[in-house]
Amino acid sequence: MDERNSSMRLAQILGAAGLLPLILADIGAVQGYGVLAVSLGNIYAAIILGFLGAIHWGLALDRVDHPDQAGPMLLWSVIPALWGFFALWWSPFLATLLLMLGFIGQWLADFRLQRRGISWPRWFFPLRGALTAGILILLGVLAAEIWFVLA
Template sequence: MTTIPRAPLILGLAGLIPFIWGALTVVNEPLATWAAANLGGRFVGPYIQLFYGAVILSFMSGVLWGFATKADGPQAATGYTLAVIPALWAFFMTGGGPVGAGMNLMFGFAGLLALDFAFWRWGLAPEWWMKLRVLLTAIVLICLATGVFL
């Protein structure tokens, strides 16, 4: 596997900030209190993670759709079909309270990693793609787990 290019690595890591912030406000009550008072409740604990997680799953549907444009025939149709799953998952599965929604987002991100692997295996994603996606997904799952299990 080749090295992850600098720009996707930095931007991917920067994209983790809301997940990490949410986890920090779950485990640090003074930080959560400060954030709620100064930023609002939507930017504290699992709530920022749930909103942002739904956004990112939808974004990743677009990324997969872009990969599908490199395919032809039945593989392209399969790629386009698979590409919409993360966005639909986020839409339908993030209701019902923070614990259930957080758990469903965890399943959604794990499923997204499986889709990433399929597109990568088909040669539609860059060679370094899985190296980046495994790193980012592991951190997202750890952060979401704080909101679900703590």
């Protein structure tokens, strides 16, 4: 296996493993851990949202010759972390919905970069899409559990 495929496979494994805490939160919410599981799931989602924003920070650092591109990337890079932080100030249900909106917004920002021809591996954006779909499903399950089970 060449280095490119090795990096892609590792990213796939780590990305899938990154969904495990939300799976555990979904299970925990209905297995007696209720609001604690939901809160931990939301906190983890906020952390991941900040991690995704940091990708833009890294890309901006690579734009030394294009400061006109670096500025907007740096600005965006902190928004997901701030969004996640402030989402956690609301009720668990609203926080979950706000985090879902944050992941959609982050995916749209990455999609915009993809359309502009940003230089990242060809496999990266499809993986981002799949992981975003996974996290949105898991957060959606968490929201449904809050609404129907924990209410």
